Amino acid sequence: MVFALxxxxxxKHYPAKHQFPRPRELKxxxxxxxxxxxxxxxxxxxxxxRDWGITNVAVLDKGYLAGGNTARNTAIIRSNYLTPEGVRFxxxxxxxxxxxxxxxxxxxxxxxxxxxxxxxxxxxxxTMRWRAEVNKHFGINSELVLVDDVKRLCPQxxxxxxxxxxxxxxxxxxxxxxARHDAVAxxxxxxxxxxxxxxxQRTEVIGIEREGVNGTGGKVTGVVTNRGTIKxxxxxxxxxxxxxxxxxxxxxxxxxxxxPLQACVSQPLKPFLDKIIVSGSLHVYISQSSRGELVMxxxxxxxxxxxxxxxxxxxxxxxxxxxxxxxxxxxxxxxxQWAGMTDMTPDFAPIMGETHVQNYYIDAGWGTxxxxxxxxxxxxxxxxxxxxxxxxxIKPFTYRRFPEFRQLGEKGAASVGH
Amino acid sequence: xKILTCPLNGPRNISEFVxxxxxxxxxxxxxxxxxxxxxxxxxxxxxxxxxxxxxxVPTAYWIIAERDTVKDVILRTYPARELFKDRVDYxxxxxxxxxxxxxxxx
Ligand SMILES: Cc1cc2nc3c(=O)[nH]c(=O)nc-3n(C[C@H](O)[C@H](O)[C@H](O)COP(=O)(O)OP(=O)(O)OC[C@H]3O[C@@H](n4cnc5c(N)ncnc54)[C@H](O)[C@@H]3O)c2cc1C
Numbered sequence: 356m357v358f359a360l361x362x363x364x365x366x367k368h369y370p371a372k373h374q375f376p377r378p379r380e381l382k383x384x385x386x387x388x389x390x391x392x393x394x395x396x397x398x399x400x401x402x403x404x405r406d407w408g409i410t411n412v413a414v415l416d417k418g419y420l421a422g423g424n425t426a427r428n429t430a431i432i433r434s435n436y437l438t439p440e441g442v443r444f445x446x447x448x449x450x451x452x453x454x455x456x457x458x459x460x461x462x463x464x465x466x467x468x469x470x471x472x473x474x475x476x477x478x479x480x481x482t483m484r485w486r487a488e489v490n491k492h493f494g495i496n497s498e499l500v501l502v503d504d505v506k507r508l509c510p511q512x513x514x515x516x517x518x519x520x521x522x523x524x525x526x527x528x529x530x531x532x533x534a535r536h537d538a539v540a541x542x543x544x545x546x547x548x549x550x551x552x553x554x555x556q557r558t559e560v561i562g563i564e565r566e567g568v569n570g571t572g573g574k575v576t577g578v579v580t581n582r583g584t585i586k587x588x589x590x591x592x593x594x595x596x597x598x599x600x601x602x603x604x605x606x607x608x609x610x611x612x613x614x615p616l617q618a619c620v621s622q623p624l625k626p627f628l629d630k631i632i633v634s635g636s637l638h639v640y641i642s643q644s645s646r647g648e649l650v651m652x653x654x655x656x657x658x659x660x661x662x663x664x665x666x667x668x669x670x671x672x673x674x675x676x677x678x679x680x681x682x683x684x685x686x687x688x689x690x691x692q693w694a695g696m697t698d699m700t701p702d703f704a705p706i707m708g709e710t711h712v713q714n715y716y717i718d719a720g721w722g723t724x725x726x727x728x729x730x731x732x733x734x735x736x737x738x739x740x741x742x743x744x745x746x747x748x749i750k751p752f753t754y755r756r757f758p759e760f761r762q763l764g765e766k767g768a769a770s771v772g773h
Numbered sequence: 774x775k776i777l778t779c780p781l782n783g784p785r786n787i788s789e790f791v792x793x794x795x796x797x798x799x800x801x802x803x804x805x806x807x808x809x810x811x812x813x814x815x816x817x818x819x820x821x822x823x824x825x826x827x828x829x830v831p832t833a834y835w836i837i838a839e840r841d842t843v844k845d846v847i848l849r850t851y852p853a854r855e856l857f858k859d860r861v862d863y864x865x866x867x868x869x870x871x872x873x874x875x876x877x878x879x
Pocket of ligand 1: 390391392393394395396415416417418419420421422423424425426427428429430431432558559560561593594595596597601616617618652693694695696697721722723724725726727728
């Protein structure tokens, strides 16, 4: 390390590593085509190559690598959900995250902070207690704490009762973390490319070819792109906000609405806030990144939109409540703001697994909560593609739960909680 | 600030309204469970011009708006009664299918 620093500090040529091979022509055919080069698509490719030795794989993205919601999220990772199906799934993801830097040989800046979901009403306390009990049942470190403990855990927070919605308690989840989202995507992408997976940017899927469509879904045979048509064995789509547009290509109608979610960061400050603070009642959350910026967000926009504009309404609503929790931030300036298009489901749980089209799989409905699920989605999607069997962890998330009235009811944990 | 013109109250800040989602065709009352679930849960989620419900909260008034979900512009607003002429009678024996005429959404 020291010698390398000395050597390259004095030399004109820094040995920058090319992690992604240069763009090339599309091949005529692949075993697996992954639509969407966000975290989910890249992770799926990584585990297909590493764990199953399936490397004749193409990841296609219409834009640049991981430029969708993977680039736009606020990077909160946790597993203290409400439904047993959710808790089991996110728990595996958190465990995978803890080893990712080693798996990649790339620091994803995984930082365990402790996550507090504040309760300002009796009914919120009740929901937190319910979540804590479900969590503990599955071995998750999660507990209900009352206001004195909240003060001890996060003295930076205004816990006085002179505000409109005083803090009564919180759900405390010690393993709650943040990570560098871009590094997660690069790690998965580079690891997949290194093992032979092809990653094609600026390659938009505009149609799906099928055979045997006689009143049924038929079987997928190829993918039409703006760079030509390719044959393939299996396809999985992982396109977040564009889910409906791609699913339309196989005539699959889903309970998904595309709604923007906005976020912003402040100017960098010295580290002062260790914990991740979320308030579902006030619709705000905040954490301090390793760069010192305060990363802030709230709930989704009030109406559906295929766009990523930012609004003043969002910032006014957010700050009004944020200043109730941290009054001294009033002087701090905002640095950047942005939005992503989230694929929201009515029960705040994802849509995964098989579709009515043979060999065509889906990974969608990740709304405002899918960054934390990136590793487990990749791992289990890869297992599904490799074995043709839907893993037990994924089964409850089938889109068939809607016609069969088996919705999952994750709202209490996922709406603003991230 | 975005302005939505309410047919009853004139131009108002969009924050005075609650979005009610796309206007859907009510299935006949004797439809299958699958059809009912589709009506209740599935979304066209159109990228382009949509026709949808909006509710003016201060005056408790439902309206219809035509909106472009890509350009983020509101094209037209009108009272719901222009689209929905008669009520669905849930107590009556199964009514015949309404064809393409939209019926009032509960
Ligand atoms: C502001 C914000 C904050 C968030 N905060 C959190 C958080 O704190 N914690 C958390 O867990 N989650 C959070 N999320 C949610 C999370 O970001 C997403 O659920 C997750 O990143 C989805 O990853 P993905 O790979 O499925 O999608 P994306 O990263 O969006 O990737 C999809 C890709 O598909 C491509 N694509 C689309 N259509 C086509 C096509 N036709 N052909 C080819 N490619 C196509 C796009 O270009 C895009 O790159 C947040 C989201 C936003 C917007």
